[in-house]
Amino acid sequence: MTTDPSALIDVLCQTAPFDQIPSAERMDLAPLLIRVERAPGNTVFETGEDLQGLYLIEDGMVEVRTDEGDLISYRSQGEIMGERGLLRDGRALLSVIAVEPTQLIILPAERFHTLFRDVPAIAQWFARAVPARDTSDSSRYATGLTALLVKDLMSRKVTTCPPGTSVTEAARLMRDNRISAVLVTEEKVLSGIITVHDLANKVLAEGLDGNRPVSSVMTPDPIAVSPSATGLDALMLLSERRINQLPVQTAKGRLRGIISKSDLIRQQASTASNMVSEIASADSAAEMHEIMQRLPELLAHLVAASAKPQAITRRITDLTDAITRRLLFLAEERIGPPPVPYVWAACGSQGRREQTGVSDQDNCLIIDDAMTPEDDAYFAELARLVSDGLNNTGFVYCPGDMMATNPRWRQPRRVWQRYFNDWIAQPDTEAQMLASVMFDLRPIKGAPDLFDDLHRSTLEMARKNSIFVAHMVSNSLKHAPPLTLFRSFALIRGGAHKNKIDLKMSGIVPIVDLGRIYALRGAIEEVNTRDRLQRAGEAGVISASGARDLLDAYDLIAEIRLRHQAARIAEGHAPDNYLAPDMLSELERNHLRDAFLVVKTMQSAAGQGRGVMG
Missing domain, CATH: 3.10.580.10 (CBS-domain)
Known part of the structure; x- marks a missing residue:
């Protein structure tokens, strides 16, 4: 291969997004490009090293590894490396090693930043396609006729x-x-x-x-x-x-x-606040079901208004919480006041305030220790009325029977304490699964003191048991992002969702699992995944850069998932989590791959007992 500058600029400008560089600037840029070669086994750059610039693989193949040596992916001809480090502090986030004779073109860091600043198409390509993280209430819930076109x-x-x-x-x-x-x-x-x-x-x-x-x-x-x-x-x-x-x-x-x-x-009647108000005065599950018929429209309008993913999921969860509270009120009106105090708690996506247009119910009852065996008949009927009502309003029964209608999940506080003690002391496969669900508990209605002390003491006990945490980490790594070693999407191979990716199980769930691990390690009481990631970064459970990367990845995957659900609704279909990658633009596919790569890297770090992003 030649080192002639005109040849190098031609190669660079055949690769998106550099094909957007204006012709006049190409001649100035050409003499600055550097061509380097690496033999098999030679390092291109190492984690933490000052990056010379942006790297384009002209020919050959490299492997990408964490600083602990864990293999993340392979990259080959036409792929770009180093942009995330350049856009942060100029240092490499991962290590890259040649696996066969490899030629690379380096665009010097200073000139990369100039192009990023001066060429909008390049800035759009490399900037993370996620909304700004503004957590103020006014922006979080901005919607309605002022936000919709x-x-x-x-x-x-x-x-x-x-x-x-x-x-x-x-x-x-x-x-x-x-x-x-x-x-x-x-x-x-x-x-x-x-x-x-x-x-x-x-x-x-x-x-x-x-x-x-x-x-x-x-x-x-x-x-x-x-x-x-x-x-x-x-x-x-x-x-x-x-x-x-x-x-x-x-x-x-x-x-x-x-x-x-x-x-x-x-549209005004479809806003979540109006729906919550209507639910609060509904006299039956049938009335609530009619109100919830507007949920798909609400989701579609929130997405169209560019509401942040966490705003959308929290608004949808607000509706589920309102329905649950109203059903509990109606049930108590029907069967009388409870014989002893209780707290109705939600787990799963409702517990984390992360519900979308596709959700089932996960709930339990924590009852005062004064409960007698005779009292269970009351709470069994209470659970039946509420769970049936939730199912009738669209939140279907949990396939795993993780509901208060199951006697196992309708127990006095002391039994719940024993459950958690046993899961932590003997973390077998079932214990890991149950703990993963129950660590996301959030009280919805009832006596909060029955929950607060139990939650706080359990977190502290879990944090101190390194064996339990290690088992939970191992369990969390079972959900892998859908990437092959060659950085292409790993698609579902057969069935109704062939050639698609599951944005929930392969995209969101791995991050949810990581957030839960960080909460256990840091005794973080928040149950919302985004809140957990932010607190983990602030508390030093993971590095600040790792937290930022994972938040960006989470926001991007969540946004694409919600946009996909809104598109399904617009087409007259029920929302789901299965996306065909070719429905995205090339820019979106690249960003989604980057997001999955971040998750994969953070999983590797968690498996090594670290939370640092290289």
Whole structure:
């Protein structure tokens, strides 16, 4: 291979995103590129080393390892390395070793930063595709008509007719399509709108003939709204003009849809706060089920409003919590007050406040030690009423029977203490599984003191038992990110989800497991995964850089998962967790691979008893 600068710049600019470098800048950049060769077994760079620049593999293959020597992946021709270290403190996060004769092109660090600053396409490519971590309440829950665009709220199915159409035919169009307005177009150009209101007031009330053309009674040249306007803009326009429908049209006159006042009112009614309020006054599970029919729309609108993943999952969990509390209230009204104090606790995704559009129920009852055997009949009926109600509102029974209807998970506090003591003292396979679920407990309703001391003392006991923690670490590593050694996606090989990846079990769950391990090691009381990762970084359980990387990876995977669920809803399907990678852009696939690589690296560190990201 030649070291001619023009040849090197040609190779570099054949690789995305450097194909976006303006032609004028390519000539200035060419003399700065460096070509190096590495024989098999030779190091390209080591963890912690100051990076000379960004590395592009021109030919050959390398292996990527942690500083403990754990193999993470292989990389080959056309792949880029070192960007994450350059964008942080300039030092390598992992070690790279040639496994066969390898040629690399180095883009010097200073020039990489210049390109990152001056070329937007390059900045977009390398910047982590995650939202800023703003944890203020106002930004966390920002949604509603000020955050949603007309294009996300409008109806794309538009019924049109030419100006010469009869009034009677226009009325039939409204009846047959169950709509209240028809747009009048001439050669695809909007010229008017006729509504049910027009038919009543301009035709029937005036005794006019139904054969007359719609052009004689329509509103000509109606005001339209842009697809990029906010929902609030549209609502204000409708109110000011005292109309009920607005055509949606681009600046160039292209008709895109129609939006009505009822669309906007329905959106307001779909906000989580209104839904929680309605749930709090519902008199039956059937009423709550009707309210929860708006959950898919809520999820889709929150995603469209670019709400942060943690905001979306917490809002959905707020609904589940509200339903659970209301069902407990209704159950007590039906069967009477409890004979002794209790606390209803949620585990799993509800316990962690991480529910999405696909969730089952996981719950238990922790009862005061004054409970007698006769009291169990009351709590069994309480559990049945609540679990049945949750199932009827859409939170299906737990496949593993991890519910308060199971007598094993409906016990006095002293029995729960014994459960945890036994799991920690003898961490067999079942104990590891149960502990993984129960360490995510969160009280929903009842006497919180029954839970607080139990939770705190159990965490401290678990932290001090290194054997138990080691077993939990081993158990957590069973969920591996879907990456092959060659850094391609490891797809599901058969069945209904062939050639897809499971964003929950292979993406989110490995990070959830790591967060739980960090909580055990640091006696961190938070149960939300994101909160656990932040606290672990602050407390030194893992390095600050490791925490940042894992938070970024978690946010990205969670965002892609929620976007996928919203897309399924928009297509008229039930949301799920199975994504075909080719549905993502090349940029998104690269970022997702990077996120999985972060998780894989942190798993390796956890397996070595460390939390440091290289």
